Amino acid sequence: MSNWKHKHILDLSSFSLEDYKTVLELTNRFKLLPKSGSRKLPALQGRLITTLFFEPSTRTRSSFELAAKRLSADIQSFSPSTSALSKGETPLDTALTYVAMGADILIVRHASAGVPEQIANFFDKTQKQVSILNGGDGLHSHPSQALLDLYTLTHFFNSKKPSPENLAGKRIAIVGDILHSRVTRSNLWALTACGANVVLCGPNTLLPEDFINFSRKPPSGQTKDPIKHRGEITISRSLKEALIDVDAVFTLRLQKERMSENLLTNLERYHREFGINHENLKYCPRKVPVLHPGPVNRGIEISSEVLDDPSICLVEDQVSNSIPVRMALLYLLAASKNN
Numbered sequence: 001m002s003n004w005k006h007k008h009i010l011d012l013s014s015f016s017l018e019d020y021k022t023v024l025e026l027t028n029r030f031k032l033l034p035k036s037g038s039r040k041l042p043a044l045q046g047r048l049i050t051t052l053f054f055e056p057s058t059r060t061r062s063s064f065e066l067a068a069k070r071l072s073a074d075i076q077s078f079s080p081s082t083s084a085l086s087k088g089e090t091p092l093d094t095a096l097t098y099v100a101m102g103a104d105i106l107i108v109r110h111a112s113a114g115v116p117e118q119i120a121n122f123f124d125k126t127q128k129q130v131s132i133l134n135g136g137d138g139l140h141s142h143p144s145q146a147l148l149d150l151y152t153l154t155h156f157f158n159s160k161k162p163s164p165e166n167l168a169g170k171r172i173a174i175v176g177d178i179l180h181s182r183v184t185r186s187n188l189w190a191l192t193a194c195g196a197n198v199v200l201c202g203p204n205t206l207l208p209e210d211f212i213n214f215s216r217k218p219p220s221g222q223t224k225d226p227i228k229h230r231g232e233i234t235i236s237r238s239l240k241e242a243l244i245d246v247d248a249v250f251t252l253r254l255q256k257e258r259m260s261e262n263l264l265t266n267l268e269r270y271h272r273e274f275g276i277n278h279e280n281l282k283y284c285p286r287k288v289p290v291l292h293p294g295p296v297n298r299g300i301e302i303s304s305e306v307l308d309d310p311s312i313c314l315v316e317d318q319v320s321n322s323i324p325v326r327m328a329l330l331y332l333l334a335a336s337k338n339n
Contacts, residue, residue, distance in 0.1 A: 003018060003022065004019075004022060004332045004335060004336055005336070006019070006332070006333070006336060007124075007131055007333070007336055008116075008120045008131055008132045008133070008134075008333075009131075009132075009133045009134060009143050009144070009329060009333065010116055010117050010120060010132065010134045010141065010143070011117075011134065011140070011141045011143060011186070011189070011219070012141070012143050012146055012147075012186050012189040012190050012193075013189050013218055013219050013222060013225075014218075014222060014226060015189070015190070015193065015226065016226040016227070017164055017193060017194075017226075017227060019226075020147075020150065020164045020190065020193060020194065021163065021164060022332070023147055023151075023325070023328050023329065023332070024150070024151055024154060024162045024163060024164070025162075026328040026331065026332065027147075027151050027162070027321070027324045027325045027327075027328045028151075028155075028161075028162050028324075030070075030323075030324035030327045030328055030331075031321070031324040033070075033324075039070065040069075040070055040071075040072060041070065041071055041072060042072045043071045043072065043331055043334070044068065044071040044072055044073035044330065044331065044334050045072040045073070046074075047071075047073045047074065047104045047105070047334055048073065048074045048076060048101075048102050048103050048104050048105075049064075049065075049068040049073045049074070049075055049076070049103070049104065049105050049107065049330060050075075050076040050077075050078065050098045050103040050105070050106050050107070051064055051065060051075070051076070051077050051078060051107045051109075051135070052078045052091070052094065052095060052098065052106050052107065052108045052109070053077075053078065053080075053107075053108075053109040053135060054080055054085075054091060054108075054109060054110045054111065054115075055109050055110055055111045055136065057109055057135070057136070058295070059294055059295075059319060059322060060109065060135050060136060060142075060144070060145070060322075061077075061109075061135070063319075063322040063323050063326050064107050064135065064144075064326050064330075065077070066323055067322075067323050067324075067326035067327040067330055068330055070323065070327055071327055071330060071331060073330070076098065076101070076103065078094065078098070091108075091110060091115055091119065092118065092119055092122060095108070095119045095123075099123070099128060099130050103130060104129075104130060104131070104334065105130070105131045105132075105133060105330060105333050105334065106119070106130060106131070106132050106133070107133045107135045108132055108133070108134060108135055108137070109134075109135035109136045109137070110136075110137050110138070111137075111138060112137065112138050113137050113138030113139055113140035113141075114137060114138070114140065115137055115138075116132050116133075116134040116135075116137050117132075117134075117137075119132055120132040131333040131334075131336065133329060133330075133333060136182055137182065138182065139179075139180060139181075139182055139185070140182055140185065141182050141185060141186050142182040142183045142185075142186050142293075143186050144322075144325065144326055144329055145183050145186065145293055145322075146183060146186030146187045146189070146190045147190065147325050147329070148318060148321050148322045148325040148326070149183075149187055149190070149250070149291060149293070149318060150164075150167075150187075150190045150191070150194070151321050151324075151325050152291065152314055152317050152318050152321050153166075153167060153172075153248055153289070153291070153314075154166040154167060154194075155317075155321070156248075156289050156314065156317075157170075157247075164193070164194035164195070165194075165195075166194075167191065167194040167195060167196040168194065168195035168196070169195060169196075169197070170195075170196045170197070170247040170248065171196070171197050171198075171199065171245055171246045171247050172191055172196050172197070172198050172199070172246065172247065172248050172249075172250065173198075173199050173200075173201060173242045173243060173246045173248070173249045173250065174187065174198060174199070174200050174201070174249075174250040174251075174252065175200075175201045175202060175239065175242065175249065175250065175251045175252065175274055175276065175301075176201075176202055176206070176251050176252035176253070176254065176274060176301050177202065177206045177252050177253065177254050177301075178200050178202050178206055178207040178211060178252070179202075179205075179206045179207060179208060180206070181252050183252070183293045184200075184250075184252065185214070187250065188214050188215055188233065189215060191231065192215045192227070192230035192231040192232070192233065193227045193230060193231075194231070195229070195230075195231050196231045197231040197232045197233075197234070198231060198232070198233050198234070199233075199234045199235070199236055199242050199246070200212075200233065200234070200235050200236070201235075201236045201237070201238070201239055201241075201242035201274065202237075202274060203237070203270070203273070203274065204237070207235065207237075209235065211233065211235065212233055212234065212235050213233075214233055215230050215233060239273065239274055239280055239283075240280065240283045243280065243281070243283040243284050244283060244284075244285070245285055246284055246285075246288055247288060248288055248289045248290075248291065249276060249281075249284070249288055249289070249290045249291070250290075250291045250292070250293075251275075251276045251290065251291075251292050251301045251302050252292070252293070252301060253292070253293070253294070253295060253296065253297055253301060254267075254270070254297060254300060254301060267300055270300065271299065271300050271301070274301070275299075275300060275301055275302060275303065276290060276301065276302045276303065276306055277302075277303035277305065277306055278303070278305055278306060278309075281306070281312070287311070287312055288312065289312055289313075289314045290302070290306055290312050290313050290314065290315075291314050291315065291318060292307070292313075292315050292318075293318070294315065294318070294319070296315070
């Protein structure tokens with residue numbers, strides 16, 4: 001993996017098509033490991049991985065820790081409730097403490113956008129050889145979730161060779177609380193990079209019109225877009241219209257904990273207009289896969305019947321794929337430290 005150039009993984013806007021291919025190919029190798037009889041590799045033996053989760057998490061934290069164990073790394077966990085944060089310690093000082101203990105990779109999750117990047121920039125300026133992996137920051141980014149979503153989709157369309165080319169020309173619907181979804185922001189970079197056309201669907205209060213321009217220029221501080229030809233982003237206010245001609249559907253959790261205003265007044269109406277169920281999936285041209293990053297509000301953004309339907313629901317695949325994807329990311333960051 002000598003072509004890997006990233007010391008940190010903070011956002012997917014800087015990923016090239018080659019970067020996506022590398023992650024998908026390595027993930028597929030790790031995914032096949034249990035079938036060969038070996039569930040643990042010595043690849044990161046002697047490395048220390050620290051999970052700095054300033055925000056609650058079940059799936060992300062557990063899968064990263066299990067991924068690190070599968071690679072024989074040592075794991076160090078941080079618990080905000082028993083930390084010095086209550087005494088006034090900043091996230092950066094917390095990170096410095098764990099780096100002083102020998103951490104090689106910090107997985108940072110924070111409710112405020114930009115915190116993982118700020119920590120990474122400080123360590124770069126002070127020339128500390130530690131990598132930062134963004135485990136989710138505010139409304140900004142959740143790169144590892146988008147990469148496991150990408151692997152799940154590409155594997156669904158071609159299980160023998162998961163590849164960005166599997167999504168070229170595909171139409172992908174993302175439905176729900178777009179405004180508060182860092183997962184969607186990361187997925188927009190990943191899906192359009194692979195040539196997929198994305199239709200966003202949701203009410204006006206949860207889907208601002210300016211999302212149509214999301215991937216048209218790189219974010220502040222990035223000089224250029226590494227992807228020459230991205231797929232298009234469109235917006236639809238009608239679920240029926242959005243599901244016509246789609247090849248896959250993402251539905252999103254209503255993130256009420258992030259809503260500073262009362263943006264929804266009636267959950268029953270929301271489910272009726274934007275909830276995914278078997279009835280409105282009939283608008284799709286064929287049986288299509290349904291994905292959800294979790295945790296799920298059953299009966300609101302998705303019906304229990306769809307969630308429990310293994311013929312179309314890929315939620316369990318997303319969870320199981322989270323381990324080999326995050327193994328790949330940890331391996332690549334560890335390898336970059338040797339370059």
